[in-house]
Amino acid sequence: MSSQPEPVAVAPGPEERRNWTEIAFQLGALLGLILLVAIFALSSPSFLTTGNLAGIARQTSVNALLALGMLVVILTGGIDLSVGAVLALAMVVLAMVITKAGLDQSIGMVAALAVGAALGVGNGLLLTRLHLPHPFISTLGMMNIARGAALVITGGASISALGGGIVKFIGNDEILLGSGDGAVSIPIMLFVVVLAYVAFYFFLNRTVVGRHIYATGGNPEAARLSGVPVDRILVLVYTISGLMAGLAAVVLAGRTDSGYPNAGLGFELDAISACIIGGTSFFGGVGTVSGTLIGALIMGVLRNGLNIMSVDTNWQTVVIGSVIIAAVYVDVLRRRAGQSR
Amino acid sequence: MKSKRTMAAGLAALGLVLAACSSGATTAPSSAAASAAASGAAGAAACQGKTIAVIVKAGTSTYWKTVGSGVDDAKAEFPGCTVTFEGPDAETNVTAQIAEVEAAVAKKVAAIVIAVTGADQVLPSLQKAADAGIPIILIDTNKDFTPKKAFVGTDNAAGGKAAGDYIVKTVGVKAGDTVLIIRGQAGDAVHNLREQGATDPLKAAGVTVIVQPADSDRAKGQAVMENVLQANPNLKAVFATNDEMALGALKAAQQANKTIPIIGFDANPDAIASIEAGGLTGSIAQFPKKIGQFGVETAVKILAGESVDANVNTGVELVTKDNVANFK
Numbered sequence: 001m002s003s004q005p006e007p008v009a010v011a012p013g014p015e016e017r018r019n020w021t022e023i024a025f026q027l028g029a030l031l032g033l034i035l036l037v038a039i040f041a042l043s044s045p046s047f048l049t050t051g052n053l054a055g056i057a058r059q060t061s062v063n064a065l066l067a068l069g070m071l072v073v074i075l076t077g078g079i080d081l082s083v084g085a086v087l088a089l090a091m092v093v094l095a096m097v098i099t100k101a102g103l104d105q106s107i108g109m110v111a112a113l114a115v116g117a118a119l120g121v122g123n124g125l126l127l128t129r130l131h132l133p134h135p136f137i138s139t140l141g142m143m144n145i146a147r148g149a150a151l152v153i154t155g156g157a158s159i160s161a162l163g164g165g166i167v168k169f170i171g172n173d174e175i176l177l178g179s180g181d182g183a184v185s186i187p188i189m190l191f192v193v194v195l196a197y198v199a200f201y202f203f204l205n206r207t208v209v210g211r212h213i214y215a216t217g218g219n220p221e222a223a224r225l226s227g228v229p230v231d232r233i234l235v236l237v238y239t240i241s242g243l244m245a246g247l248a249a250v251v252l253a254g255r256t257d258s259g260y261p262n263a264g265l266g267f268e269l270d271a272i273s274a275c276i277i278g279g280t281s282f283f284g285g286v287g288t289v290s291g292t293l294i295g296a297l298i299m300g301v302l303r304n305g306l307n308i309m310s311v312d313t314n315w316q317t318v319v320i321g322s323v324i325i326a327a328v329y330v331d332v333l334r335r336r337a338g339q340s341r
Numbered sequence: 342m343k344s345k346r347t348m349a350a351g352l353a354a355l356g357l358v359l360a361a362c363s364s365g366a367t368t369a370p371s372s373a374a375a376s377a378a379a380s381g382a383a384g385a386a387a388c389q390g391k392t393i394a395v396i397v398k399a400g401t402s403t404y405w406k407t408v409g410s411g412v413d414d415a416k417a418e419f420p421g422c423t424v425t426f427e428g429p430d431a432e433t434n435v436t437a438q439i440a441e442v443e444a445a446v447a448k449k450v451a452a453i454v455i456a457v458t459g460a461d462q463v464l465p466s467l468q469k470a471a472d473a474g475i476p477i478i479l480i481d482t483n484k485d486f487t488p489k490k491a492f493v494g495t496d497n498a499a500g501g502k503a504a505g506d507y508i509v510k511t512v513g514v515k516a517g518d519t520v521l522i523i524r525g526q527a528g529d530a531v532h533n534l535r536e537q538g539a540t541d542p543l544k545a546a547g548v549t550v551i552v553q554p555a556d557s558d559r560a561k562g563q564a565v566m567e568n569v570l571q572a573n574p575n576l577k578a579v580f581a582t583n584d585e586m587a588l589g590a591l592k593a594a595q596q597a598n599k600t601i602p603i604i605g606f607d608a609n610p611d612a613i614a615s616i617e618a619g620g621l622t623g624s625i626a627q628f629p630k631k632i633g634q635f636g637v638e639t640a641v642k643i644l645a646g647e648s649v650d651a652n653v654n655t656g657v658e659l660v661t662k663d664n665v666a667n668f669k
Contacts, residue, residue, distance in 0.1 A: 046572040055571060059564040155403070158559070158585065158611045172596070256559050256592060258611075260585065265558060307568030313527045313554040 029278050029294045032327035036298060040305035047308055050184045054174070058255065060300030061189045062087075062248045064293060066267055067274035068200050069244030071292045072237045074275050075204075076217040077284025078135040080238060082123060083245045083271055084264035085146035090115040090249035092150045094167065095159035095259025105165025112253070113246040119146055120242020124235030135238075143268070150261035158260035162253060171254015189251050196247070201289045213237060217284025274299055277327045298327055387645035389421040391451035393637060396441050398458040398481075400428035404629055408456070408481070411633025419641055428456075435459035442466045446473055452640040454493075456481040456632075476643045480636040481629075483530075483652075490643050493636045493653040497531050500625040500657040501538020501582070504604045507623060507659055508539075508578045509546045512602045516547025519573050523565050523581040523590055525557040532557075535582040535606055548577075555586045562586030566593035579603040584612035584624055591620050608660045608668055616665045623661040626668060631655035 040047040066083050073080045090112040097108040119142060126138035162168065170192060174185040204210040215223040216233045224230045248267075253259050278295030280287030302323055306316045395412050397405040409426050416424045429437035438458050443466055445453055453475055457463050464486055471477050471488035483492045508514055520543055525532035536552060543550050551569060555561035562581060566589065570576060579594075579601060581587035587605030594601045605612050608626035615621040632655050642649050660668050 044572060049571065052568070052571040055564075055567045059567070062560070157609070158588075160588065160611045160614070252560055256563060256589060258559065258588070260559055262558065262585070263560065265556070303564065304568050307553050307565050308572045310551045310553065310569070310572070313524065313552055316554060317527055 028330050028333070029291055029298065029327060032277075032323075032330045033294050033298050033301065036301050036305070036323065040301065040308065044305075044308050047305060052304070052308070054185055054187055054190075056297075056300050056304045057190045057193075058187050059304060060296055061187070061193050062252050062255075063267065063270045063274055063299060064193050064296040065196060065244050065248040065251065066271035067278075067292050067296045068196055068289070069241035070268075070271040071200070071275050071280060071287055071289065072204070072213055073135070073241045074217075074272070074280050074282065075213050075284055075287050076234060076237050077220070077282075078127075078217075078234070078237065079272065079282075080123065080139045080241045081136065081268050082119065082139040082142035082146055083241060083248075084267035085143040085150070086116055086119045086242055086245040087249045087252065087264035087267060088261055089119070089146040089150040090246040091253050091263050092154050092159065092259040092261055094249060094253050095162060096153065098162050098165075098167070099159055105162065105167040108162075108165075108253075109167055109170075109250050112249045113243060116242040116244070116246020116249065117239055118242070120239040120245070121235060123242065124238035127238070128231040128234050139238075147261070150263075154259075154261045156261060158258055160258040162257050162259070167250055167254040168257070169254070171251045172257065189255070192247070192251065196244075197289055197293055204289060209233070209236070214285055217286075219285070270299055273324055277324060295327075298323070386421070388419060388451060388641050390423075391644065392423040392425060392448065393452045393454060393640050393644075394441075394445040394448075394450040395424060395426045395480075395633070395637065396438060396445070396453065396455040397426070397428035398432040398438070398456050399430065399434075400426075401430065402432070405456075407629040408633035411630035411635075412637055413633075414630070415634045415637035415641075418638070422641065424637055425450075429458065432458050435462045438463050439466045442470060446470045446475065449473075450475060451644055452476045452478065454478045454480055454636040454640050457484050457486075458482075476640065478636055478640050478643070480632050491639050491649045491651055491653055493639055494632055494655055495627040495657060496652070496654040497534035498538035499654065500606060500627070501535040501540075501580070502542060503538075503625055503657055503659045504535075504580045504606070504623070505539035505542035507604065507661075508580065508602070509542050509548070512578045512622075514543075514546065514548050514577045517549070518577040519549045519551060519575065521566070521569050521573070521576055521579045521590075522550060522552045523555050523562050523579065523586045524552060525554070525582050525586070527554050532582045539580045555581075555589070557583045557585055559585040559589040562589030563593045564589075566590035567597070570594070570597055570599065574599075576601055578622075581605050583607055584609045584621075587612065587621055587624065588615060591615065595620075604659075613660065613665060613668050616660060616662055617669075619662070623659050626658045626660050628655050628657075 046052060069083060070080055093115050094108040094112040097103050097111045098105055123139050123142050126132050127135050132138040170188055173188050177184045177186055204213065212228045212233050215228050216230050220230055252263060274295035275287060275292050277298055278291030302320060306319060311319060397408055399405050405428055412424060412426050427441055435458055442463060446469060453470055457479060467477055476490045477488055478491050478493060479489050480493045483494060508520060514520055522536055522539055524536045540550050553565045553569060555565045562585065579590050581590055584605035584607045587603050588611060591603050602622040604622055605624040608624040612621055612624040616624060635653050635655055639649050639653055
C-alpha cells in the first residue's frame with residue numbers, strides 16, 4: 001500500500017476509535033463465525049483441512065467483493081439491488097469479448113470492469129439527476145435492465161471455454177506454498193480479495209472522500225451544509241459498487257471458465273446479508289470493512305459446512321435463515337452489553 | 342416480487358437453451374404419434390371448421406418456436422382444422438397470456454392447448470374457459486388444475502430415472518458407493534421429479550445418495566461439488582438436474598484432478614459440446630417439438646370423442662458420446 005496518499009488532517013475513522021462498544025460490536029459477528037467454524041469442525045473431519053479452507057476462500061470471494069461495494073453504498077443510507085445482474089452482464093460481455101471477438105483476456109477484463117463502472121454511474125445519476133425517490137427503485141430498474149441485456153446479447157445461452165490469460169489466472173489459478181504433504185495451494189483470487197479489503201479499509205478510514213461517505217449516510221443534510229458534495233459522493237459509491245460487481249464478474253468468469261446470463265441471481269441479497277451480519281446499519285453512517293469480511297465469511301462457511309455435512313436440501317434454507325438471524329442477534333446482545341457499561 | 346420476475350426471466354432463458362439441441366433429435370417415442378395418426382381420419386372430421394388455440398409462454402423465443410414447429414406438423418395432419426399459435430412477448434408477461442385466454446374464450450374456440458406461464462395467475466381465466474365448455478390441454482408445464490383433459494410434456498421423473506439407470510448399469514456403481522445428486526431450487530416441482538426419478542434406481546442398487554441444492558446455477562454447482570468432494574473423495578458419479586450445475590460440477594472435478602462421470606439434464610449446446618469433448622458423460626434431452634405436436638393431436642382426439650391419456654409423455658433421451666452427433 002505504498003502508493004496510498006499520506007492521510008492529512010483527517011478525523012479518525014470508526015475503526016480507529018477503539019472504545020469498548022466498538023470492540024464488542026466487532027466481536028459479536030466474529031463470535032458467531034468462530035462458533036460456526038467450531039460446530040462444523042467438530043461435526044466433520046473434512047471441514048478444517050487446507051483443501052476445504054481454500055475451497056471456502058474460492059466460494060466466498062465473489063460475495064466478499066460484492067459486499068465491499070455494497071458496504072460503501074449502505075454507508076450512505078442507500079442500497080444496490082443491481083449488483084447480481086450487473087455481474088451477469090459484465091461476465092457475458094467479458095466472455096463475448098474473448099470468444100466472439102477473439103480478443104485477449106485482458107481486454108475482456110477491462111470490458112467487464114468498464115461495464116460494471118458504467119452501470120454504477122448510471123445508478124448514481126438515476127438517483128441524483130432524475131431524483132428517483134429511493135435507490136431501491138433506481139437499482140431495481142437497473143437490475144432488470146442489466147439482466148435483460150445479458151439475456152438479449154447472449155440469446156439466453158451460456159458461453160464456455162474462455163481459454164487462458166489474466167481472467168483464468170485471477171479466477172482459477174493457485175500458488176503452491178511449501179512442498180510435499182505440507183504444501184498449501186492458495187487461490188490467486190484470495191490475494192485479490194485481501195488487496196481489495198486493505199484498499200477499502202484505507203479508503204474509508206483515512207481519506208477525505210471516505211469520511212464524506214460516512215458523513216453522507218449519518219446525516220445527509222448536515223453533511224451538505226458542512227460542505228460535503230453529497231451528490232458526487234452518491235454517484236461515486238454506486239460507481240464503486242458497479243466496479244466491484246465488474247471485478248466479481250472477472251473472478252467468477254475465471255472460476256467457472258464461462259459467462260452465463262443467469263449468473264449472480266440473488267447475489268445482491270447475499271452481499272446485503274454479509275454487510276448487515278457484519279454490523280452495517282441500514283440507516284447509513286455505521287459499518288466497517290472488517291465486519292463485512294466476517295459477514296461474508298459467515299455466509300461462505302455456512303454454505304460450505306452444510307454441503308460437507310450433507311444437510312437435507314429443504315432444511316438448508318431453514319438453517320441459513322436461522323443462522324443469519326442468530327448472528328445478527330449475537331451482535332445486538334453484544335452491543336447492548338457494551339452500552340450498559 | 343420484481344426479483345422473482347427476474348428469476349423467472351432467468352429460468353425462461355434456461356428454457357431457451359433447451360431448444361437448439363432438440364431440433365436435431367430424430368429419436369423419440371412414437372406411440373402417441375402413431376395412435377393419433379390412426380385416429381387421423383376421425384380427428385380431421387371432428388375438428389372440421391373448428392379452431393384450436395395453442396397458447397405458449399413466449400411467442401418469439403427459440404424454445405417456443407421449436408414447440409411451434411411441432412404445432413405446424415400437427416396442422417399438416419389435420420388440414421380441416423384452424424390451429425392458432427400465439428404467446429406473450431415474454432414468459433414473465435402473465436397478464437398478456439390471461440388476455441389471450443380470454444380472447445380465445447370470446448372467439449369460442451373448440452379447444453385450448455396451453456403452456457401456462459407464471460405461477461397460478463392464469464388458472465382462474467382457464468377455469469372460466471373450462472366452465473364455458475372448452476376442453477383445456479396443458480402442455481410443457483403441468484399444473485394442479487382439475488378441469489384439464491390431459492397434460493402433454495416431458496416426463497421429468499423418466500428423465501431422472503434414465504440418468505439413475507445409466508449410473509447403475511453403465512457407470513457400474515455398486516452397493517455402498519456414494520453418488521451425488523445436485524438439484525435445482527428446493528421445492529421446485531420439476532427438480533423434485535428429476536431428483537426422485539434418479540434416486541429410485543440408485544437406492545434400489547444400494548447406493549448411498551447425497552442430494553444437495555445449487556439453484557440451477559453453474560457457480561453454485563461448482564461450489565457444491567467442491568464441498569461434497571472434501572467430505573466424499575470417493576464419489577463414484579454425479580447427476581445434476583440441469584446442465585449448468587453439471588458443467589459447474591465438472592469444473593470442480595477437473596480442478597480436483599478427478600475423473601468422475603457427470604450427467605446433466607436439458608442437453609443444452611454447452612453440454613453437448615462438453616460431451617463431445619469428453620467432459621460431461623451425458624445429459625438428458627427433451628423434445629419440445631413433440632410437445633407442440635402431441636398437444637394439438639391430443640386436442641383433436643378429445644374433439645373426436647376419443648379417450649386420451651391423462652399424461653402424454655413426449656419422451657426423453659440420454660445423450661452420450663455415442664449418440665451426441667444426432668444432437669448437434
